[in-house]
């Protein structure tokens with residue numbers, strides 16, 4: 001699929017990515033530092049835009065013809081329908097840059113008050129991954145042994161999951177996503193973050209889409225409770241683990257549950 005939005009508008013706002021050719025538009029969300037008036041608060045006191053006045057910049061991405069929109073949407077719909085959660089990964093290496101680019105895509109997600117309340121930890125140390133697996137499997141064992149309750153276990157039955165989580169050590173890459181429940185300054189000051197669950201959920205959705213469209217498979221794993229991850233990965237107290245996402249290619253003998261998705265007619269209501 002070729003996305004052929006052309007840059008327009010004043011230079012410095014929308015510009016052509018170096019080496020990407022004239023067809024790729026990149027939106028740089030903020031003007032150059034030098035063009036900004038003086039900050040009203042310390043830039044370190046919040047997210048980079050906290051307390052700054054509204055400073056509009058033109059946003060005029062090139063429109064594409066409706067026929068091309070229709071073709072892109074139809075193709076995307078088909079490709080996204082092919083995404084499946086994978087729990088068994090091939091040992092084949094995956095270029096780390098693909099994962100880094102997918103994380104960069106996720107980090108373009110919209111967020112409440114543009115607070116970008118996410119951290120993506122790419123866990124590379126095999127010993128750390130081994131410890132994460134041991135801790136997660138210990139929690140999962142308790143869960144599957146009854147902590148989840150009959151209703152939850154019944155809901156999980158069609159998925160064929162259990163407490164054994166080989167992907168935590170065996171998938172070529174492992175991303176742990178944290179949500180920043182509040183902003184924590186270097187001096188210990190705190191400020192509220194808004195719509196953290198929604199923002200991080202959207203970012204993870206974009207991460208999964210980027211990984212899938214880049215030809216990779218992933219799993220959203222939520223070993224419950226996930227408190228051990230903050231300590232294991234040395235994250236600050238304002239961060240809470242949101243999901244563990246192993247990434248790679250499906251194993252040669254990978255199988256997935258025979259799930260049926262709701263149809264568009266079942267999920268779309270038109271008033």
Ligand SMILES: Cc1cc2nc3c(=O)[nH]c(=O)nc-3n(C[C@H](O)[C@H](O)[C@H](O)COP(=O)(O)O)c2cc1C
Nearest residue numbers: 083084085086087159161219220221222223256259
């Ligand atoms: C928030 C969330 C939490 C999930 N937690 C787990 C999990 O802990 N373990 C697991 O094997 N799958 C987990 N999944 C994956 C779902 O089981 C999977 O997305 C669902 O069965 C649909 O399958 P599909 O992704 O192939 O369409 C989770 C998915 C989401 C969105």
